[in-house]
Amino acid sequence: GPSPLRNTLTFVMKKVVKTSESFKSLNEAFEEFNKKFKEEASKDGISLENFRKEINENLKEWEVEFNIAINPVRPEDIIKNLVSHSFIDKILDKKMDIGLYGQGLQRHLIYVLIRLSSKYKEEKIYEKKEFSPELTLILFEEPEAFLHPTQQEYLDFSLRSLASEEGLQVIVSTHSPIFVSRNIEDISFLIKLKRENGVTRCFQVSEEIREDILKENNEFTQLLKEKLDDLSVDERTKKRIRNILGDTDDDKRMDEEGIRYSLWLDSERSSSFFADIVLICEGATEKTFIDYLLKNEWDDFREKKIYVLDAMGKFNIHRYMNLFKALGIYHSVLADRDENNNVHEIINEFIESNQNEYKKKIYFFNKNIEDFLGIPIPTIERKDKKPLNVMWHYKNNKIEKTKINQLKDIIEGLV
DSSP: OOOHHHHHHHHHHHHHHTSOHHHHHHHHHHHHHHHHHHHOBOTTSOBHHHHHHHHHHTTGGGTOOOOOOOOOOOHHHIIIIIOOOOEEETTTTEEEOGGGSOHHHHHHHHHHHHHHHHHSSOOOOOOTTOOOOOOEEEEEEOTTTTOOHHHHHHHHHHHHHHHTSTTEEEEEEOOOHHHHHTTGGGGGGOEEEEEETTEEEEEEOOHHHHHHHHHHHTHHHHHHHHHHTOTTSOHHHHHHHHHHHTTOOHHHHHHHHHHHHHHHOOTTGGGGGGOSEEEEESSHHHHHHHHHHHHHTOGGGGGGOEEEEEOSSGGGHHHHHHHHHHHTOEEEEEEEOGGGOTTHHHHHHHHHHOOOTTEEEEEEESSOHHHHHTOOOOOGGGGGGHHHHHHHHHHTTOSOHHHHHHHHHHHHHHO
């Protein structure tokens, strides 16, 4: 039947035979073979020519004649019956059946053949006034299947290169966060399908929606600027606001806003695109600890398909909320209230006011997670040790069981 390999071989053969001296010689030899072979007979006198004569002897009264001819070899006959292919293992130096190799190689071979079949094809020539656009549509279901992460990255690069060619459109369905993360810069090319109650909806961050998200992300910056002119805000808080804002001008700030998602949404965080609900945590401490408990202790949460996301700071939480709203991803927030001290009161209120139909709930630890768990916190100079600090206290049974149960109740309420 038709296949990318056969289509490509057919194209190549037809191109080559037009000027092939060897194919011309083959046909001439076949004509000579046709003449002589019909006359040749076996030892007992059987031949095609004698067979033909016997038939015609019985057809005389009908005034018709029966003939037999051996047709010359056509390119399609060679492809169908004479061409064979094999795979040579270069290490073993022997032929190997493709079935002996893994699915990764087999799927990669399929991709290569599809890619080449789009290249080796007959170009149609149209009249200048005739509008007849050519489009090759390549559909690839779960290209990541059976491939190592680095192979997925290479395949993604190859597919994007292929799609950049004129007259080619590549559509991929995937469950791979690697494919998502490698295309974040072109986020408008990503379409998320979400099925609820038997209805499938499409979510796509168009260029217009992307611009709206960036503007929404910048709303907190505008709020901080307004607080600098607010007489009710104390000078200590204003000093902290000035440190946060820095001296970046508005145009550069918006440019930076457009780059953030490309930096943050690596293959780890892009797993959030496939979760039923995302728990947006303020930092790595909460993510590390909750991920561990979900994996090792809280088996009953697994069916909820939760992804725990490290927002890399409270001041980034609203950015993820805005993105997940556009993509139809349910999400909740877990953060430190930091006793509403200083600028924290402003950001806490801003997060709570950031409502959308896909935001479920928000929970703030009154001070921080270490205070909630009843354990000491590393010094401000060693904030990098906070995740390690929590895990050490847990593994050495220095966190009360009641606190773990309370934390579980909080997470259950969020998801």
